[in-house]
Amino acid sequence: MVENTGNSYRTAQAVVAGFIIIAVAVAVILWGATDLGAVSIAGVFLFIVGLMFAVLSLLFNGTPDKFGASERSYRLTIGLLLIVVGAVMIIAGFNVELYITVAVLLIGIAVIGICTALSNSKKTKY
Numbered sequence: 001m002v003e004n005t006g007n008s009y010r011t012a013q014a015v016v017a018g019f020i021i022i023a024v025a026v027a028v029i030l031w032g033a034t035d036l037g038a039v040s041i042a043g044v045f046l047f048i049v050g051l052m053f054a055v056l057s058l059l060f061n062g063t064p065d066k067f068g069a070s071e072r073s074y075r076l077t078i079g080l081l082l083i084v085v086g087a088v089m090i091i092a093g094f095n096v097e098l099y100i101t102v103a104v105l106l107i108g109i110a111v112i113g114i115c116t117a118l119s120n121s122k123k124t125k126y
Helices: 007-033 040-059 071-091 098-120
Strands: none
Touching: 040 071, 040 098, 071 098
16 A cells, blocks of 8 residues: 555545544434435435545545555545445435345446546556
8 A cells, every 4th residue: 555654644534534523413414304214314424425535535645556556546436435335325215126226236336346447457557
């Protein structure tokens, strides 16, 4: 992995922690203010955290690691996966047919995997 030391890295981690606390607060507010189920509320939390990871991935190093993609790419991919899982959980909370929910999950994972593979195919060192 990339060198994970220094003030800028710690600052970025503090920003991530702050956004996770905000995501918890939004989920709690939605839980109290709406009649959404626990699965949908957990989906909202994961969606917000995933969005935060994807946006804040720009704060991290974009240089490819010796054995793979950069930390920025890892964080962006994790963020996008959390967004897809959160969206699927929100959809599942509305009692949509199971085959539609599974299809959305599989298509989302496939699209993220294809885009990540294509974007990192010529950037690694080895």
